[in-house]
Amino acid sequence: MPESLIPIYIMGKRYEVPEGLTIMKALEWAGYQLIRGCGCRGGFCGACATVYRVPGNFRLQVGLACQTPVTPHMNLVQMPFFPANKAIYDLDKVGSPLETLLQLYPEITRCLGCNTCTSVCPQKLQPMYYVAAALRGDFARAAELSFDCIMCGLCAARCPAQLAPYNIAIFVRRYYSKHMRPKPKHLIERVAEIRAGRYDQALSELAAASEEELKKLYVNREFEKL
Amino acid sequence: MGYPREMQESIKRLEATRPFRLRQEIPRLTPEEKNRLLEQFHPDFRPDGMRPVRVGPNKGQRMQNELVDLLEAYSRIDPERVDLSHIDYDVDVLVIGGGGGGATAALIAHENGARVLLATKLRLGDSNTIMAEGGIAAATQPNDSPYLHFLDTIGGGRFQNKRELVWALVHDAPLVVEWLKDLGAMFDTHPNGDLVVSFAGGHCRRRVHSCKDLSGMEFMRVIRDELWNKRVEVLEFSPAIELLLDEKDRCAGAILMNLETHEHIIVRARAVILATGGIGRLHPNNFPTTNHYGATADGLVIAYRAGARLLHMDAIQYHPTGAAWPEQMLGQLITEALRGNGAQLVNVHGERFINELETRDVVSSAIIREVRHRKNGVRTPTGMEGVWLDTPLIDILGGEGKLDRMFAGIVHRFREYGIDVHKEPILVFPTQHYQNGGIEIDAEGRTDIPALFAAGEVAGGVQGKNRLGGNSLLDIFVFGRRAGKAAALFAKEVPPPGKLTLEHVRRYHEELAAEGIEKGRVSPLLLPDYTRPEVKQRRYS
Structure with missing residues (x-):
């Protein structure tokens, strides 16, 4: 370092940073110690949603600061928080899927179908399509389409109908997973065995065994085939 | 490219x-x-990576240099300047940390009737939990049993795990999978609805349950959503910088700091649950880390200063x-x-x-x-x-x-x-990736300090000297649930704490001074500092 420096604009202010850094590392290279706008640093948590423009392109571009490399003359600002609407509900006391959805998020019918949400999703999801699927009552499809959502807030920030697609999506996924997918039999049976104390004695014997005995049992255990 | x-x-x-x-x-x-x-x-065996800590309950034991630096450091506050009569929050259970362990503990304490405050350094959900990809281990399959899960876990931990903790871990594992499923977590399933399970290193059965490769994020966002639904009070960007004790050395709350205004917040609590996660951002042995930005050992530091013993802190994953x-x-x-x-x-x-x-x-x-x-x-x-x-x-x-x-x-x-x-x-x-050790707990998440509980990566003894894949998402939920319940019961049944004090911080400062450790370094760290030396040099003020 520094190999070749390129100019970037952090909230309009010019800094020279090494080419190839992510936006997040460029912010730190410039001297920022981040409080907001920095989380897992691995593309999972949605803390570091960033919008930027490059010269010669009127379009707003988006990315996660921890995942997006800087490019020359990028002019950027982070959006670490967005005050989106979130409905309060009790998942144990909900009605039919669509009825509940419309009750909790009546604004969902305002979706204009403009697909702006898709153009700003840093996860390359298509919120318009999962919102549409939810509105059709196809919760399975909506759950699948929205699964990779990291709830960064960019879609809500840009939605002209003022939906918060990601909050709609988490309600839909939870409803679907809890009420529309059966609980597997093997899980129900194992939980019943554990509640009945079926393994308590065997576990207690292991816990009381000498280290030598444990080592022998450990070395001799059989592996399921890969 | x-x-x-x-x-x-x-x-x-x-x-x-x-x-x-x-x-x-x-x-x-x-x-x-x-x-x-x-x-x-293995980097743990590098002779220069660790040194004995000179103060506190584990005095003389070897730990990672970067951690010892923070244990051999002074408080961020001057105990003489703090007005402990000004109490901002008075609750039954204070949960410190907003990852999987803390959020779970807060939810369960709330369900058990406690008035709960959850304080966290960054946003609710900011944690290593959210970055866990692989999944959660549990013996839910017909060809598997908690017995085998126990053997795998204790062998993987080089037989150093606390046995009662492994017992609790593998016993509760299927219960936790059911609990997450009932909260609406979207597990990978076969077409017939059975749960998909994968291998992880050291497990003799396929037993890791996943939600694609975003398992931790799925669990975290579901539990966070539920905390919001239950309207549990949450303070974000408010890390704990010191625990509070009473005159009998019982834990009685904490001092938080508003990261944005730098104002301090005094919380009195009948019970405190620490769930602050690990130490990856100290970069032991100069390794890069998978850990979240907030993984700076804060909980270890403040608990140690208050007198809690650490276990297996010479084992880093x-x-x-x-x-x-x-x-x-x-x-x-x-x-x-x-x-x-x-x-x-x-x-x-x-x-x-x-x-x-x-x-x-x-x-x-x-x-x-x-x-x-x-x-x-x-x-x-x-x-x-x-x-x-x-x-x-x-x-x-x-x-x-x-x-x-x-x-x-x-x-x-x-x-x-x-x-x-x-x-x-x-x-x-x-x-x-992980701190295998931490604050020593028992099967209900209790530490050596009365009214102080710990759960998740900050706690030690569950994983021994080496954790198996799938066992940490399990750990945070098993011990988050156990600590949440035990703390709520404790708050209900045990009379409230006495007068709040920072006497333990004074004593710790004296111990540091007696060892000749100079003032200058303070802890907890709170945020890693990735500023270049060139920039620091030019900060003249």
């Missing part, structure tokens, strides 16, 4: 050996072979497969579930060198040996070295579409850098 030419040469050799490797079986190491490998190559290329992804987690579904580790010549499903300590040591000692690493243009993780094998073994179905996150993140993991391998090298 993609791989530069010299790396592509090595990929050709890897492709050439694939037919042979598909038939190749590498036997597991004997206990003696394992021990030799660890002693020679290095995950075998951190990304080594592209440079922008250095150290980021590449889930073990890839190996659990057939991806192999391959050196520069296209050869395997270890059974990929050995425990993490062993696999990491084998990779370090392959690269540093045997010089069989693959070199990147930036001088980093690593070995290949042959991801195309997953679709070859499991049918086309498996990578997209189960590892969409990995596929997506590498595609951004022009690497197609369906066709090309990933370059990996060990990266700091």
